[in-house]
Amino acid sequence: MLFTPGPTEMTDVIRQIGAQPLPYFRSPDYCSHVQDLTAKLRVLFGTRQTPLTVTASGTGGMEMALVNLFSPGEEVIYINGGTFGAKWGQMARDLGLTAVEFAVPHGHDIDVQALLTQIGPQTRGLLLSGHETSTGQRFDIKSICQALAGRDCLSVIDGVSAIGCDPFEMDAWQADCAIACSQKGLACMPGLVFVTFSERALHRLRQTRHHRSYFDARVYLDNIGRGMLPFTPAMHAGFQVAAMLERILATGLSAHLGAIEQRAQGFRKTMKAAGFAAFAQSPSNALSSLRLPAGVQATALAGRMRQNHDAILPLNPTKAEDFIRVSHMGAQTSEQLAQLAQWLSIEVKAMQVCSS
Amino acid sequence: MLFTPGPTEMTDVIRQIGAQPLPYFRSPDYCSHVQDLTAKLRVLFGTRQTPLTVTASGTGGMEMALVNLFSPGEEVIYINGGTFGAKWGQMARDLGLTAVEFAVPHGHDIDVQALLTQIGPQTRGLLLSGHETSTGQRFDIKSICQALAGRDCLSVIDGVSAIGCDPFEMDAWQADCAIACSQKGLACMPGLVFVTFSERALHRLRQTRHHRSYFDARVYLDNIGRGMLPFTPAMHAGFQVAAMLERILATGLSAHLGAIEQRAQGFRKTMKAAGFAAFAQSPSNALSSLRLPAGVQATALAGRMRQNHDAILPLNPTKAEDFIRVSHMGAQTSEQLAQLAQWLSIEVKAMQVCSS
Structure with a gap:
């Protein structure tokens, strides 16, 4: 039996969905499914915004956040409290951003006041994790996001292994971007990542000058209203996530x-x-x-x-x-x-x- | 019944693999599977090089080719003989390249001699499709790739819906980069794209100055030898493709x-x-x-x-x-x-x- 933080053990009911014959992904029925999935993901994220469904691992969702919200050369701060925080920094650098580390001892809370003093007018974003999966430490992202809401610095939450396990309320906490995936808290097959942008993040991403194509949020946003995903999605994962959320939302x-x-x-x-x-x-x-x-x-x-x-x-x-x-x-x-x-x-x- | 060029109808045997419980993707057994899958993909591509397994749609594989082989501002030529050829051009532009169109009437062959006269010393790559899926036209990529082998211009083949249906021999034809996927010729679930680079493409990608992270081929290449994929893959799709190739290669x-x-x-x-x-x-x-x-x-x-x-x-x-x-x-x-x-x-x- 798996006690690993993704992939996780799946129920028989969810697993069997992986063996279903597929419909055409440009059919009206499939578009209805995408709209239904999107509505359910809104509840999961705690948002009135529109979660985008993307075929990639969680890392792909993190890249989607970075290339849409920040232009090359811009400064972001990342929390290094373990492997996945450090990964934010490495990815930001690989994508041409200036990444400044805020170190946190492994397994410790973030000193929020100390962090906030590091955020200057040049800081375009703060890269956070709901929890640091390499240590099991949960971070107080609610306080941090709310503190940033009054500044021109976007809060970006890697919730890949947190959303669906720990409480998360994107709108109430005023988070600017959040990322979840199919194979962790939702216990479905790997293949899909879900990325949601706040209203001010949506404004920002229309102005960012980063080269982007597969992860260009604008292409997804322009099509999601009619239930269209721009590229052939990992369809079985989507059907599983919709079924899982149906069950979760039935009990709350x-x-x-x-x-x-x-x-x-x-x-x-x-x-x-x-x-x-x-x-x-x-x-x-x-x-x-x-x-x-x-x-x-x-x-x-x-x-x-x-x-x-x-x-x-x-x-x-x-x-x-x-x-x-x-x-x-x-x-x-x-x-x-x-x-x-x-x-x-x-x-x-x-x-x-x-x-x- | 589906008569669509992806997703396609899957056999019962392949579909049932989609319902399997998953192993941990860092386990020795899973690494053996990745090595086995990679060996089988070599036969599919007709190459001694190493096909890389990436969680994305076919479009993601096209981006992987572009960001690894070309630096911003460099010139590439693309064949516009329909929607998918035009897509190469749009993606190249979105990713900061200079994309020059070579127009072909829909449903017609490429005039290879006319094309070759367009390729100058500044042309860093030629973006081709095995066939143009929007018209059903197959292109003579063998002649084109072989003609380019003596020039410093890489041939990049979108084989997303061609490889596994039409003959393709990467090494014999001297193609520099080729892309296939799980859900078209191989008739498995969507979720994985496979990208292979020739020896000179491998040399080029170590020098390219494009920002890249999720699609950085170097990270995949550095880990594939021991059967490790850098991010959580669409595992069920991989098991299906391995099983499908097992069957295909048994009869040839x-x-x-x-x-x-x-x-x-x-x-x-x-x-x-x-x-x-x-x-x-x-x-x-x-x-x-x-x-x-x-x-x-x-x-x-x-x-x-x-x-x-x-x-x-x-x-x-x-x-x-x-x-x-x-x-x-x-x-x-x-x-x-x-x-x-x-x-x-x-x-x-x-x-x-x-x-x-």
């Missing part, structure tokens, strides 16, 4: 997020009682990061969990060996997590015996 | 192409006998384009075919109303085409009665 988005939170908190409580401290100061619902006892290496532990229990834990992209991550995304029960907790304790004890 | 690629050709030629013969002349001078195996009798409009005919027979024909992106296109890609039998031919004759006759 907050109930869905609450269930993930409860699962995550229950697991952390069990692990804490077993002696595993939390690595992140403010953990995301999406995943738990747990400090390992001295002498127990994360990569070796993940290997034993895979070999002995067929439980797949992610490798740490930061290469850290002193904590391990467990995803709570996707089709996963509290019973499965209780079993996982037991296996983790057994394997860690066995490793301690071996190393002592 | 030329037998697969021959079967499509035979199906297409049989259909055209039937239609010719029924009074429908071919629109394209040199038709692609991938689709037939058929001239309609005066007074019969393509859009109205497609509407009747959908309504009365559940046979889905593509709309003409050129907005032409005097011919109709029928795709031969995907799971399709000669019997189904014979039935389609009968329906087309019936509907056209009914429309002629109505309009007379």
Whole structure:
């Protein structure tokens, strides 16, 4: 079983949609589906704006934000609190922007006041993550976005593995751009990324001088009203996401997020009682990061969990060996997590015996 | 039933792969799959080079070619013989290149000698299509690529709807970049595009000064050897393509192409006998384009075919109303085409009665 932060375990019902015959993507029925999907994504993002559906991984959605909102040479600040924050900076540089780092110790909260003092009149945007997936740390993006709303600096949220797991309200928080995807919080197949721009971001993107074609938001915006996507989309992923959101919205988005939170908190409580401290100061619902006892290496532990229990834990992209991550995304029960907790304790004890 | 040039009808066996549970995409088994897929794609492209697997539509693959091979301001020539040739020009301009049109009447062959006289020392690349999908015209890219091999001008082939249907031999023809995708000739789900660079294109792409991130071929090239794809891929599409190529290569690629050709030629013969002349001078195996009798409009005919027979024909992106296109890609039998031919004759006759 997968305990990885994407891909995630999918329910049987969602998986079976992946085997459906396809309609023509220029047919009226398909356009209706795109309109329905877009309406449901609005609820997911908490916005009256129009989420755009793009065939790419989450990284493609991040590029879509950058090339539409910033012109070459413009300055952006990115939060480096782990691999995915650092990735924002690398991508911004690769795309010709001036990227200024704001460093945050791994697993720690952002010092919002210190961050705000770094934002000058030349800062065109702030590149954030809903949580830093490499550490499990959730950031207080609500406070940051609201603080930026009065300045000419756009807040751009990598919500690829946060939206659908942690609360997010794009309009209420006054975020300017947010990115979600099919295969993380929504537990569908990989293939689609969803990008939403605020009203002032929509204004900005019509003026940006960045070369853009596949990720040109204007082409998507000009066609989405009639349910047309400009290029052949990963159609099965779209049908799955629509079905998943149908189910989530039937019981309510907050109930869905609450269930993930409860699962995550229950697991952390069990692990804490077993002696595993939390690595992140403010953990995301999406995943738990747990400090390992001295002498127990994360990569070796993940290997034993895979070999002995067929439980797949992610490798740490930061290469850290002193904590391990467990995803709570996707089709996963509290019973499965209780079993996982037991296996983790057994394997860690066995490793301690071996190393002592 | 779909007679559209992507998406296409998929076999039951391929469709069911879309419902499989996923492995972790950083697992050794998945890396082995990527290596196996890459080896099979080499045969499809006819190359010793390394096809790169990218999550995007075919258009994304075209952008990957442009941003890796050409720097802003450099000149490329594109063949405008229909919508998809024109698209090359628009994309090149949107990405900051100087795009020079070489116009070809719709449905006609390229005058290769006239084209070659247009290529000067400042021409950094020639943007071609294996066939022009909007007209069904197949181009003699073999002659063009071979003529360019001695000049410092790269040949870039949009093979999105040609590779897997028409013969293509990247190395033997000395093509410099070629693009194929999951959902056309290979009749799998949309979501993946495959891009291959020749040796001199690989040299060029290390020197290009275009901003690039998601489509940066260097990141893919640096990881593909160990079976790693840089971002979460559309995994189900990859499993389907590997299974489809397994089947195709078991009987041989030329037998697969021959079967499509035979199906297409049989259909055209039937239609010719029924009074429908071919629109394209040199038709692609991938689709037939058929001239309609005066007074019969393509859009109205497609509407009747959908309504009365559940046979889905593509709309003409050129907005032409005097011919109709029928795709031969995907799971399709000669019997189904014979039935389609009968329906087309019936509907056209009914429309002629109505309009007379």
